Amino acid sequence: xxxxxxxxxxxxxxxxxxxxxxxxxxxxxxxxxxxxxxxxxxxxxxxxxxxxxxxxxxxxxxxxxxxxxxxxxxxxxxxxxxxxxxxxxxxxxxxxxxxxxxxxxxxxxxxxxxxxxxxxxxxxxxxxxxxxxxxxxxxxxxxxxxxxxxxxxxxxxxxxxxxxxxxxxxxxxxxxxxxxxxxxxxxxxxxxxxxxxxxxxxxxxxxxxxxxxxxxxxxxxxxxxxxxxxxxxxxxxxxxxxxxxxxxxxxxxxxxxxxxxxxxxxxxxxxxxxxxxxxxxxxxxxxxxxxxxxxxxxxxxxxxxxxxxxxxxxxxxxxxxxxxxxxxxxxxxxxxxxxxxxxxxxxxxxxxxxxxxxxxxxxxxxxxxxxxxxxxxxxxxxxxxxxxxxxxxxxxxxxxxxxxxxxxxxxxxxxxxxxxxxxxxxxxxxxxxxxxxxxxxxxxxxxxxxxxxxxxxxxxxxxxxxxxxxxxxxxxxxxxxxxxxxxxxxxxxxxxxxxxxxxxxxxxxxxxxxxxxxxxxxxxxxxxxxxxxxxxxxxxxxxxxxxxxxxxx
Numbered sequence: 001x002x003x004x005x006x007x008x009x010x011x012x013x014x015x016x017x018x019x020x021x022x023x024x025x026x027x028x029x030x031x032x033x034x035x036x037x038x039x040x041x042x043x044x045x046x047x048x049x050x051x052x053x054x055x056x057x058x059x060x061x062x063x064x065x066x067x068x069x070x071x072x073x074x075x076x077x078x079x080x081x082x083x084x085x086x087x088x089x090x091x092x093x094x095x096x097x098x099x100x101x102x103x104x105x106x107x108x109x110x111x112x113x114x115x116x117x118x119x120x121x122x123x124x125x126x127x128x129x130x131x132x133x134x135x136x137x138x139x140x141x142x143x144x145x146x147x148x149x150x151x152x153x154x155x156x157x158x159x160x161x162x163x164x165x166x167x168x169x170x171x172x173x174x175x176x177x178x179x180x181x182x183x184x185x186x187x188x189x190x191x192x193x194x195x196x197x198x199x200x201x202x203x204x205x206x207x208x209x210x211x212x213x214x215x216x217x218x219x220x221x222x223x224x225x226x227x228x229x230x231x232x233x234x235x236x237x238x239x240x241x242x243x244x245x246x247x248x249x250x251x252x253x254x255x256x257x258x259x260x261x262x263x264x265x266x267x268x269x270x271x272x273x274x275x276x277x278x279x280x281x282x283x284x285x286x287x288x289x290x291x292x293x294x295x296x297x298x299x300x301x302x303x304x305x306x307x308x309x310x311x312x313x314x315x316x317x318x319x320x321x322x323x324x325x326x327x328x329x330x331x332x333x334x335x336x337x338x339x340x341x342x343x344x345x346x347x348x349x350x351x352x353x354x355x356x357x358x359x360x361x362x363x364x365x366x367x368x369x370x371x372x373x374x375x376x377x378x379x380x381x382x383x384x385x386x387x388x389x390x391x392x393x394x395x396x397x398x399x400x401x402x403x404x405x406x407x408x409x410x411x412x413x414x415x416x417x418x419x420x421x422x423x424x425x426x427x428x429x430x431x432x433x434x435x436x437x438x439x440x441x442x443x444x445x446x447x448x449x450x451x452x453x454x455x456x457x458x459x460x461x462x463x464x465x466x467x468x469x470x471x472x473x474x475x476x477x478x479x480x481x482x483x484x485x486x487x488x489x490x491x492x493x494x495x496x497x498x499x500x501x502x503x504x505x506x507x508x509x510x511x512x513x514x515x516x517x518x519x520x521x522x523x524x525x526x527x528x529x530x531x532x533x534x535x536x537x538x539x540x541x542x543x544x545x546x547x548x549x550x551x552x553x
Contacts, residue, residue, distance in 0.1 A: 026078075026107040026117040031128030032091065032135065035082050038103045038124065039065040042080045045123035049116060069116065078109045078117040080124070091204070092131070093171055093482055094138035129207035131174065136208075142482040143175045145490040145527055149183075149497075156184025157501030162250035164243060166193035166219060167262040167286065168474055169205035172485040177214065179493055187213040189255060191246050193239070195262060196220035197474040215246060219275065221263055221430055221470070240275040247278035256281035258500055260492065264293035282499050282506075284492060286313075288349075289407050289429070291510065303506035305495045310515045312491040314350060316528070320484035321473070322354035326362075328473040329403065329426050332451060332466055336424070339363030342399040346390060347406035348375040351428065355403055356384055367393050369410075394418035401425075404432040411435045416443075421461040430470050437469030450476065487528045491515075494522045 031038060046069050067080040085102035105124050109117035131139070140147060163185045167173050173192075181187050192209045194202060196218055209216040222228035223236040250257050257280040259265055264287075265276055284305045285291055291308050294300060307313055330338070340363055345356045348370045356366045356379065368379040368386045380386045387393035390402075390410055398420045404410050407429040416435075427433045435441050436455055445453040445465075452466040467475035498518040499506065506514065519525065 024109060024111065024114070026109055026114065027121045028104060028106045029121065029125045029128050030085065030088070030102060030104045031124070032088070032100050032102050032132050034101060035063060035065055035084050035103045038082045038105055038127065039067060039080075041127040042067050042082070042105070042120060042124060045120050046078075049119060069120075076110065077112070078107065078120055080120060081106045081108070091201075092135050092139060093478055094135075094142045096134055096138055100132065100134050126207055129204045130211045131204060131208045136174070136178070139171055139175055139482060140178060143172065143179075143486045143489065144531060145486045145524065146175055146179045146493065148527070149490045149493050149522065149524070150179035151182070157497055158184035159186075160255055161185060161281075161500050162189035162191070162246070162255045162257045164191045164193065164246070164257065164259045164261075164265070164280070166195065166260070166265050168197055168199055168479065169194045169202040170199050170474070170479045171201065171205075172480065172482050172489055174205055174208060175482060176489045176492065177209070177212075179489070180496070181212075183493060183497065189250060190214040191243060192216045193219045193243070193265070196222060197470050198468060198476055199474050200476055200478050215242075217242065219243070219265065223275070236275060240277075243276050244278040247276070247280060256500075256503070258496060259283040260286065260496060261290055262286040264290040282503055284496055284499065285510070286492070294510065300508050300510065302508055303499065303503070304510045305499050305515050306510050306512040307488075307492055307495060307515060309512045310491065310495075310519070312488055312519055312524070317485065317488040318350045318354060320480050320488075322351055322358060323484070324477075324480045325351070325355060325403075325405075325426075325428050325473045326358045328475070328477050329401075329466070331477075332472070332475075333424065336400070341365065341401070342367065342397050344369060344390065344393050344397075344399045344402040345384075346370070346402065346404040346410040346432070348372075348379045349405065351405040352403075353379070353382070355405065357382075359403070360384075367397060367399070369393050370406075391415050391418060394420075399423065403428075405429055406432055408432070409434050413441060416441065416457060419457060419461065419463050421463075423463045425463060425465040426472050427465070427467070427469060428471050428473060433465055433469055436463075436465055483532070487524065487532075490524055491519045494518050494524060 046067065064081070064083040067082070068076055069078040070076050082103055082105045085104050088099065088102035090096050090099070107117050107121045107124070158180065163180055165173070165177060165180070177190060177192060181190065192214050194206065194217070206216050217239045219236055219239050220228055220232055223233050228236070247257050259280050259282075261283060280302060282303050284307055285294060286307045288308045291306060294304060343359050343364045343366050345352055345359065345366045346369045348356065348368050352368070352370075356368055359366045366384055368376070368384045369388070369390050370376050370379065371388070376386050376388065387396065391414065394415065395418060400422070401424045403426045405428040408431055410432050413435065425433050436443060436445065437453065443455050443457065445455045447453055448464070452464055453468070454462055454464050456462055466472050473479050495515045495518055498514060
């Protein structure tokens with residue numbers, strides 16, 4: 001493979017004398033955009049692999065390009081065939097109208113060129129992963145409230161802040177960080193962290209963040225929960241060290257640092273040691289589990305805005321979360337009958353109570369289990385069958401499904417003997433079924449692609465844990481529709497703007513009322529109702545105009 005590498009793009013109707021030199025398919029990749037753009041990407045990759053390449057482009061009227069990479073004596077080292085695709089389905093939640101053209105690239109190579117061909121394939125996969133301008137525009141337009149409150153009037157409080165954003169890698173997270181950037185946070189001062197869930201488009205989100213100039217990495221939620229293997233803990237510590245370096249650089253540059261976190265970046269890490277050790281200046285916490293971790297820490301030491309208990313999350317966002325959870329359960333097991341069947345719902349908090357009502361609404365017979373007597377009283381007076389423990393519920397009934405959002409382990413080893421054969425487990429918090437997916441029970445599991453993990457129990461019984469033991473609504477799924485999270489993401493941006501703009505006014509500790517006040521003062525609740533819910537005359541008026549008119553009255 002030594003010597004000069006020559007790259008040629010050939011016409012598809014031309015004769016390739018070296019076709020017999022490329023018998024093995026390394027892989028294929030599909031993308032959105034033109035064949036020409038993909039060919040340019042492949043050419044640049046070839047040039048980076050070896051300097052001194054020569055490129056001949058195909059005739060302008062040719063739709064398909066063939067890129068041949070040869071050594072100085074004419075031996076083919078790799079070949080990329082790129083052809084157009086038509087009628088490709090949208091790769092985003094929002095359909096593109098008119099549809100965008102697509103392409104498919106096939107990378108081939110003889111055995112000596114496999115390494116080079118694999119590198120070309122990786123480059124093309126990364127190129128295909130980045131959201132296109134049309135896709136981002138469609139995503140942005142699907143979150144009109146967030147778009148409205150992202151407008152920078154020239155006096156942005158974010159201009160001297162850096163942002164660390166830790167949440168699921170889904171489309172509405174792309175929308176939120178784009179909004180933060182347009183509201184004044186410079187892109188180079190944004191650090192995005194995935195929580196480790198296998199969301200459907202996590203690779204695309206990561207690629208777009210990097211393309212945008214953000215830093216992007218994974219700080220796995222299971223590490224913070226203490227349920228991950230040592231290798232993942234080591235990776236998380238390296239990521240946390242990079243985050244610490246980001247914080248130090250921001251402070252040296254005269255910037256303050258805001259963390260927006262979904263579940264406990266501020267909390268204690270393994271062994272009682274915080275994962276991120278550098279101090280930050282303010283935080284917005286999005287989850288109840290994160291609030292519990294913050295409360296368990298010796299000191300908070302900074303103002304924390306509490307989105308988890310805010311009016312917007314309690315009244316609006318949790319309905320959307322519960323809807324996405326039930327939709328995911330039904331989508332992943334389309335072969336199952338639900339109507340009339342017994343289901344255990346463990347946890348009757350803000351999410352579990354909604355799931356119980358939704359399950360009853362589709363004809364299931366839910367039994368609610370909660371360790372808190374007040375929650376049991378509420379569930380019973382809401383008309384549900386209730387039990388204090390999972391063991392008692394399993395002795396009294398034979399559910400086909402357990403749905404859990406407890407945020408704590410719901411199965412003990414003694415419960416395993418009570419699980420009926422064929423039981424399905426749907427967890428919406430990492431700890432819920434950790435007895436099984438962490439291996440603590442010592443029960444072997446068999447992965448069922450696209451479905452979950454099947455565990456073999458004594459007596460020939462089997463149970464199937466749907467997904468990977470984490471939040472099922474984020475397992476190979478996009479989660480909540482962009483419009484469904486539009487108000488919550490807008491509220492988070494409003495809260496962050498208030499916290500950064502009036503940082504000195506807030507003492508160390510957790511604050512929820514300033515969040516509610518900022519959201520109401522911004523007119524978000526009126527705008528949400530006007531845009532999504534109001535019927536009757538006048539609904540063709542823009543939400544901002546209607547809100548202003550209401551205030552004048």
